[in-house]
Amino acid sequence: MCGIAGVFNHCRNNYVEEQLLINMAAIQAHRGPDGYGYISLKNLGLGMSHVRLAIIDLDIDRGKQPYISKDSNYYLVHNGETYDYQKIRAQLSVVGVKFESKSDSEIVLHLCSKLGVNRAARILRGEFAFAIYDKYEDCLWLVRDRFGIKPLYWTETHDGIIFGSELKAIFSHPSTQPQFTGELLYHQLIQVIIPGTTAFKGVNQVNPGCILKCKRVNNSIEVSEEKYWDISFSVLDKSSTEDEEYYIEGIRENLINAVQLRMNSDVPVGCYVSGGIDSCSILGIASELSQTPLKTFTIGFDSVEYDETQDALSMVHKTDADPFVLNIQSEHLYKEYAKTIWHTERTIDNCYAVAKYIMSKKVYEHDYKVVLTGEGADELFSGYPFFRQDMYKYGLNNKNPKKIQKLLNDLEKQNEIFKGCMFSCNALSSPGIEKKIGFTPSFFQAWLQYDPLVTKIMDKELSVSLKDYDAGDAIVDALDLGKMAGRHPLDKAQYMWIKTMLEGQILTCGGDRVDMANSIEARPPFLDHHLAEFAATIPPNLKINGTTEKYILRKAMKELLPKKIYNKQKFAFMAPPGHSKPTNWVFMKNLTDRFLGKKILNDSGLFDHKEVKKIIKRYEDPTINFSCKAQLDTLINNALSVQILHHYFVSKNIPKLAYMKAQELGWLVG
Incomplete structure (x- = not known):
């Protein structure tokens, strides 16, 4: 994995300064501590830069990017991994393609030049984000992997298109100006963002499974987006009639293949292991594929209600793995909170992202660069x-109303700890979502419950701008409704979650951003697109069977798992919140005093200080119930995150910080 950045000016004669490109690389040097490269092309108005985390082909010179084709027509910067690269390399070699390195990134250059960008993207298997320029076409393409495992941002200013793996790389360009709007602030405060957007005005993400085409014509750039892949659940009247065994075997075959491919590395590969069946299944398969015991990394918490260490260790011991358990105290979570937001570049609703940030430091200290993870199983x-x-x-x-009500009551009791945050306290709906897909998914209802609180604590002018705004309508308008038409309600809910929370939260502040903050490449085998395409054909009753979630995955992995994990219900990975014990609030309050005080709130102009103060006072009230505390804890975390984003990205001079980082690294022109 790496970090990329670049500029594609409207005018070919506008030269991109080399030091600017270096600065854009330097500010994300944590993504690639093993080397950097850049190029600025005269009379083409194009510049690219790259920082490298060496995983495949450790030779620093051979793996240096940008890559340039033999005829000097194509220029590439690439971030990510292609897992079947040896096969593709051999296929290209036998038809005469000559390679300069053993890196998997180089095959992208040759595939695009031979097949075109769209066909090349369809062939690639893995997680990636890359930019490739075709001099003959005078066109820049920005391409992102199918699920959005790897980030890729872009914006257009009066100069041209600016892109990067992180927002801070884009904001290193002096023509950018980070700015919140009422709608974007609102979405950060309810956690569910509109696909393709960020926290900041005019700064976008390349959507997962999409190609952004930037074609320069007469000193302007025409931007268009094309989808090359999307997950497609079965249409109801075309559902499969296969039996359980067919799906069990299909899961096993596809998952084993996905894990095997992701163990390919020129550096050691470890495993993140929690107490759930997802990461434990990955460890079980990886252990059978490995000739030596695997190193595992597990997060433990100082609150027993949120700690799954013993469950994780039961799997670790079963596979004779070599465990490292990091027992995180709440004090450490809040000490690293602000620094984590610098890396996530979006809000977090709980300190789990901070915990993963702290863990990735420890992984790096153990001399590991690559870990396998369990993300994606809950979604599929x-x-x-x-x-x-x-x-x-x-x-x-509604076949048996009494039975259904009992199932719902039991589910609520089993997840009492999540009521108020992951579970809505009341049934809610979005008219826009109801109209277009028939119901409001429960996960979105959980975030809708924040609407009256969010609009109240926001600055009054910003809040007024949201009059009659339907967040759900804005979100579904950004989705492909054809992928939900005629599908089972469960599949619709999964699709909507995958396109919003998986990409926008799980893979961002819980994935790439906190792992790559410490130069760790996290590989999620469950998000192999071959496995995902198979999983999308599984009938709903084999995913949720009675009271058992992930029913068919459990059956497929039964022989690998300890009995206690096989029988265990899903427990969402979550750090102890501020109200879980008195000392937690002491540490959290230090942050609220710093970032939610009257002066700093007035300076940012994003919140109503009096209303924020009321929320904090209510949170401190010992008489309110646990679910209300959970709701307020999430709201305070989101508000804290926004203020920290403002502190880092709006209040500070990012171009200056980027240049200072380049100076610190000794990355200077001349």
Whole structure:
């Protein structure tokens, strides 16, 4: 994995300064501590830069980017991994393609030049984000992997297109100006962002499975987006009639293949292991594929209600792995909170992202660069409790109302700890979502419950700008409704979650950004697109069977898992919140005093100080119930995150910080 950045000016004669490109690389040097490269092309108005984390082909000179084709027509910067690169390399070699390195990134250059960008993207298997320029076409393409595992941002200013792996790389360009709007602030405060957007005005993400084409014509750039892949759940009247065994075997075959491919590395590969069946299944398979014991990394918390260490260790011991357990105290979470937001570049609703940031430091200290993870299983196999809620409420055709109500009551009791945050306290709906897909998924109801609180604490002018705004409508307008038409309600809920929370939260502040903050490449085998395409054909009743979520995945992995993990219900990875014990609030309050005080709130102009003060006072009230505390804890975390984003990205001079970082690294022109 690496970090990329670049500029594509409107005018070919506008030269991109080399030091600017270096600065854009330097500010994200944590993504690639093993080397950097850049190029600025005269009379083409194009510049690219790259920082490298060496995983495949450790030779620093051979792996240096940008890559340039033999005829000097194509220029590439690439971030990510292509797992079947040896096969593709051999296929290209036998037809005469000559390679300069052993890196998997170089094959992207040759595939694009031979097949075109769209066909090349369809062939690639893995996680990636890259930019490739075709001099003959005078066109820049920005390409992102199918699920958005790797980030890729872009904006257009009066100069041209600016892109980067992180927002801070884009804001290193002096023509950018980070700015919040009412709508973008609102989405950061309810956690669910509109696909393709960020926290900042005019700064976009390349959507997962998409190619952004930037064609220069007469000193202007025409921008268009094309989708090359999307997950497609089965249409109801075309559902499969295969039996359980067919799906069990299909899961096993595809998952084993996905894990095997992701163990390919020129550096050691470890495993993140929690107490759930997802990461434990990955460890079980990886251990059988490895000739030596695997190194595992597990996060433990100082609150027993949130700690899964013993469950994780039961799997570690079963596979004779070499465990490292990091027992995180709440004090450490809040000490590293602000620094984590610098890396996530979006809000966090709980300190789990901070915990993963702290863990990735430890992984790096153990001399590991690569870990396998369990992300994606809940999305493909309906693991989250709110998917069960959707199945019971909307997917059983109301066959037995009493039985359905009992299932819902039992589900709520089992997840009491998440009520107020992951579970809404009341049934809510979005008119826009209801109109277009027929119901409001439960996960979105959980975030809708924040609407009256969010609009109240926002600055009054910003809040007024949201009058009659339907966040749900804005979100579904950004989705491909054809992928939900005629699908089962459970599949609709999964699709909507995948396109919003998986990409926008799980893979961002819980994935790439906190791992790459410490130069760690996290590989999620469950998000192999061959496995995902197979999983999308599984009937809903085999994903949620009665009270059992991920039913078919459990059956497929049964022989690998300890009995206690096989029988365990989903427990969302979550750090102890501020109200879980008195000392937690002491540390959290230090942050609220710093970032949610009257002066700093007035300076940012984003919040109403009096209303924020009321929320904090209410949170401190010992008489309010746990679910209300959970709701307020999430709101305070989101508000804190926004203020820290403002502190780092709006209040500070990012171009100056980027140049200072380049100076610190000794990355200077001349």
